[in-house]
Amino acid sequence: MSLLKVDNIHVYYGSIHAIKGISFEVCEGEIVTLIGANGAGKSTTLNTVSGLLKPKSGAVEFKGKNIVGLPANRIVTQGMALCPEGRRVFLQMTVQENLEMGGYTRPAGEIEHSLQDVYQRFPRLKERRKQIAGTLSGGEQQMLAMGRALMSKPKLMMLDEPSMGLAPILVEQIFDIIKELNDAGTTILLVEQNARKALTIANRGYVLETGRIVMQGAAAELLHDDEVRKAYLGT
Numbered sequence: 001m002s003l004l005k006v007d008n009i010h011v012y013y014g015s016i017h018a019i020k021g022i023s024f025e026v027c028e029g030e031i032v033t034l035i036g037a038n039g040a041g042k043s044t045t046l047n048t049v050s051g052l053l054k055p056k057s058g059a060v061e062f063k064g065k066n067i068v069g070l071p072a073n074r075i076v077t078q079g080m081a082l083c084p085e086g087r088r089v090f091l092q093m094t095v096q097e098n099l100e101m102g103g104y105t106r107p108a109g110e111i112e113h114s115l116q117d118v119y120q121r122f123p124r125l126k127e128r129r130k131q132i133a134g135t136l137s138g139g140e141q142q143m144l145a146m147g148r149a150l151m152s153k154p155k156l157m158m159l160d161e162p163s164m165g166l167a168p169i170l171v172e173q174i175f176d177i178i179k180e181l182n183d184a185g186t187t188i189l190l191v192e193q194n195a196r197k198a199l200t201i202a203n204r205g206y207v208l209e210t211g212r213i214v215m216q217g218a219a220a221e222l223l224h225d226d227e228v229r230k231a232y233l234g235t
Helices: 042-049 072-078 095-102 108-121 123-127 138-150 168-183 195-201 219-223 226-233
Strands: 002-013 016-027 031-035 057-062 080-083 156-160 187-191 204-209 212-218
Touching (some): 016 031, 016 042, 016 212, 042 187, 108 123, 108 168, 168 187, 212 219
Parallel strands (some): 031 187, 156 187
Antiparallel strands (some): 204 212
């Protein structure tokens, strides 16, 4: 069953045609990844789906309803959460205050339960719940950004470059967490420059080049495709 369906969206930054008629879908329970070089349009796509940008044309359907034009905060209440590129945690606030901000759409009585769920998944955050977020390591900030997104209890979680700037051992840990989240029932749309890691955990993938989807298919097939390997996997 299709949870998210993006149909022929065109997105502009002023006169720059950034997204040129792309279409893709994410079915319930999947991990789907968008891969491509810097500037291919991956982050722009996520920002458009989440309501931060509005396409000039085309449709974005979530749970069967066109959400184009809905404010981003309303889209969150529909069951979609974005974990943005660069983490974007609130640096002057504590870990727990950051998480509470992520739960602002939930009924007040559910916040504590959501917090405990996040702390169970990220024990490091529980240890540092009173610590100022700006003093956390990069990996801890990434966990915090993911935990904050989870506070809204999303059906679909979108992750924008979660491994960026992290040491290899932390990259492994973050991808393990993504897989665990999916196994627990959260559908994932993943944008990631580490194409090999992304395709290893994904069900399906789409390859973006200069605002267009140039290839798509099962993740295992893309992982072994000669063109993909040469362009994105370094082999």
